[in-house]
Amino acid sequence: MTPADEIKQAATRLRELATAASTDGRDKPTTRWHFKKCDNRGYLYAENPTGPGVRITPSTPANPGMWPRHGDYIATMDPTVGLALADWLDSWTGIDLRDDGPLPEDAQHALTVARALLGQPAPTQWYRTSGFDQHDDYREDTP
Known part of the structure; x- marks a missing residue:
């Protein structure tokens, strides 16, 4: 090659x-991403210009979101x-x-x-x- x-x-x-990655599983647009800090962790959200956004990082009580430095970077590289x-x-x-x-x-x-x-x-x-x-x-x- x-x-x-x-x-x-x-x-x-x-x-x-x-x-x-520009749409969620229900074909909602999710092109722009942002990170929302919550305590010492946070969640990655996809903005939806036609309605409510969607959280795209799963969370459980044992795994609440992601570290802010990772979320900020991922959101920047949307x-x-x-x-x-x-x-x-x-x-x-x-x-x-x-x-x-x-x-x-x-x-x-x-x-x-x-x-x-x-x-x-x-x-x-x-x-x-x-x-x-x-x-x-x-x-x-x-x-």
């Missing part, structure tokens, strides 16, 4: 997931972000990307995102860190 194929496959997968990211990945369609030579930096990022979405390891020679990974020797800011 070429890098272009991987990017296209990831865009398709992400669009499917984001589209599915289906609108997923669809925009899928569009960005799709923008690489038709561009000849190959493994047998260096890729432009922006194509490297697209391939890294695509591989992460597909559950594949990132190409370590292109890996960029946010400060908590195991590939510190590939960081640009390393002296």
Whole structure:
């Protein structure tokens, strides 16, 4: 599979997931999400522009919702972000990307995102860190 194929496959997968997450089981629109803190945990809610929203995190007395840091992050990465990211990945369609030579930096990022979405390891020679990974020797800011 070429890098272009991987990017296209990831865009398709992400669009499917984001589209599915855009409605609840009763076809109510749930595209925008928000997190509501309750004590030291909280719940993820999907907004419904045509009526009441829906809580999309299950809870039980033994498992009351999720940690706020996780809920805030998930709500930020709602289906609108997923669809925009899928569009960005799709923008690489038709561009000849190959493994047998260096890729432009922006194509490297697209391939890294695509591989992460597909559950594949990132190409370590292109890996960029946010400060908590195991590939510190590939960081640009390393002296």
